[in-house]
Amino acid sequence: MNISVIGTGYVGLVSGACFAEVGNTVLCLDVDRRKIAMLEAGAIPIHEPGLDSLVQRNAEAGRLLFSSDYDDAVADADIIFLAVGTPPDEDGSADLTHILSAARSIGQRLVKPAVIVDKSTVPVGTADKVRAAIAAELARRGVEVAFSVVSNPEFLKEGAAIEDFMRPDRIVVGSDDPDAAQQMRKLYAPFSRNHEKFVEMDVRSAELTKYAANAMLATRISFMNELANLSEVLGADIEAVRLGIGMDPRIGPDFLYAGMGYGGSCFPKDVKALVKTASDNGQHLHLLSATDMVNDAQKNVLFSKLVRFFGGVEGLHGKNIALWGLSFKPDTDDMREAPSRILIRALFAAGARVTAYDPVAAGEARRVLAAEHGERLCDERLALAPSAHAALEGADVLVLVTEWKEFRAPDLPLLAASLRHKAVFDGRNLYDPAAFAAAGLVYEGIGRRAAAM
Ligand SMILES: NC(=O)c1ccc[n+]([C@@H]2O[C@H](COP(=O)([O-])OP(=O)(O)OC[C@H]3O[C@@H](n4cnc5c(N)ncnc54)[C@H](O)[C@@H]3O)[C@@H](O)[C@H]2O)c1
Numbered sequence: 001m002n003i004s005v006i007g008t009g010y011v012g013l014v015s016g017a018c019f020a021e022v023g024n025t026v027l028c029l030d031v032d033r034r035k036i037a038m039l040e041a042g043a044i045p046i047h048e049p050g051l052d053s054l055v056q057r058n059a060e061a062g063r064l065l066f067s068s069d070y071d072d073a074v075a076d077a078d079i080i081f082l083a084v085g086t087p088p089d090e091d092g093s094a095d096l097t098h099i100l101s102a103a104r105s106i107g108q109r110l111v112k113p114a115v116i117v118d119k120s121t122v123p124v125g126t127a128d129k130v131r132a133a134i135a136a137e138l139a140r141r142g143v144e145v146a147f148s149v150v151s152n153p154e155f156l157k158e159g160a161a162i163e164d165f166m167r168p169d170r171i172v173v174g175s176d177d178p179d180a181a182q183q184m185r186k187l188y189a190p191f192s193r194n195h196e197k198f199v200e201m202d203v204r205s206a207e208l209t210k211y212a213a214n215a216m217l218a219t220r221i222s223f224m225n226e227l228a229n230l231s232e233v234l235g236a237d238i239e240a241v242r243l244g245i246g247m248d249p250r251i252g253p254d255f256l257y258a259g260m261g262y263g264g265s266c267f268p269k270d271v272k273a274l275v276k277t278a279s280d281n282g283q284h285l286h287l288l289s290a291t292d293m294v295n296d297a298q299k300n301v302l303f304s305k306l307v308r309f310f311g312g313v314e315g316l317h318g319k320n321i322a323l324w325g326l327s328f329k330p331d332t333d334d335m336r337e338a339p340s341r342i343l344i345r346a347l348f349a350a351g352a353r354v355t356a357y358d359p360v361a362a363g364e365a366r367r368v369l370a371a372e373h374g375e376r377l378c379d380e381r382l383a384l385a386p387s388a389h390a391a392l393e394g395a396d397v398l399v400l401v402t403e404w405k406e407f408r409a410p411d412l413p414l415l416a417a418s419l420r421h422k423a424v425f426d427g428r429n430l431y432d433p434a435a436f437a438a439a440g441l442v443y444e445g446i447g448r449r450a451a452a453m
């Protein structure tokens, strides 16, 4: 099949490359010419394990093409995926500017029947708006072309995106047109294990399913974060509680990790957008509003622990805080809504310096932080270390922010010898408190029971 994918972010690039991998001809389009130039030169604009070789293989085979010209994307396509960003607007709603602009660009060029697929995460009712935008352009041109709009939300996780796409838990397709649904079934046959993973429904339910999934997962995390904070007060250990509840198959072990609050480009914005959709329709989602509030508060928990440790905010003035990890999760360089940004903001405000090491996100972090705080403040207060070890030089304490694999088994005697205040703050509960205590280190996790030193 001839596929076009509009938008070459995580979702566009991963889906485009995976569709090409199973034999389709795929054209990926982006209005960002810099991204397209990079891709044409064989460079990948994002860090995602395995993506570079997947893209390279399919580009070399001539199955994966790149363009910033809508004429190329619309002329021959049987199926056109919309995978552009839907960032949060100021009021929390999903900003549909990009998706509707892409829809208009398609309507201005469509000459043969095609299925238009909303792959971006979009509020219920967006497929109708996309349909109307395309129809208005066709009417303006005075032409009639048959087209369908279907909803096919994407559930991949950054860092595991290719595996998630190639072997999905489910493929949700919302369609009011049986022929379009059949085309989607055919396209996804190589991924859906004999259609076993294909779930067909109406368009609105598919749109809501995406938000429901992210809202449920985000709520589990906020629930565990609240229980972690309670564990500290009660002298319990959230890690033991997690194991204890996760073995109940009705609960399951995944997405029960307390931490620094969820970040990334999806959970924060999608929870807010669903709350907004509900309020626009006269309903208040109490539980989800609380999920969001708890998450915002959780992003400040480590800073509060540092303040306590140094005897007040003033105690942080002039201190050098080492950070291990900056990205919102491991295996990505994505800094969108990363908890590290909230921590760094608070540390800068308290007059502290930050020395950070991240295996891949340092460059992106520096760009994002300079845009947020200015180059000058970053030059003065932020140092990016070339290794985990180097970040400890001259540091007062260490904060583990992102649980990259290489941080899993630190050299404890080296930590104890390097850190002026011999204290480690573990934002991901990666470490064993007893081992740290035995090495003479103060250890603070999230909701952990203190071990005797
Ligand atoms: N990132 C994820 O892990 C993930 C997973 C599932 C779903 N989603 C959803 O998928 C969508 C895309 O997310 P992302 O993280 O890949 O986005 P992104 O912001 O990283 O990339 C979007 C791309 O679309 C391009 N674009 C914007 N307007 C355009 C237009 N009119 N025509 C062509 N290109 C245009 C931008 O230049 C950008 O390169 C969002 O709705 C997101 O919520 C994301």
Ligand SMILES: O=c1ccn([C@@H]2O[C@H](COP(=O)(O)OP(=O)(O)O[C@H]3O[C@H](CO)[C@@H](O)[C@H](O)[C@H]3O)[C@@H](O)[C@H]2O)c(=O)[nH]1
Residues within 6 Å of the ligand: 121, 154, 155, 156, 157, 158, 159, 214, 217, 221, 254, 255, 256, 257, 258, 259, 260, 261, 262, 263, 264, 265, 266, 267, 328, 329
């Ligand atoms: O037990 C957990 C699991 C995750 N997180 C945090 O939650 C955030 C999101 O993590 P994750 O879900 O792994 O990453 P994303 O790539 O944002 O993926 C989510 O958002 C995507 C975009 O909608 C969806 O497609 C995915 O299914 C959904 O998992 C990160 O900050 C994690 O640190 C926790 O704090 N505790």
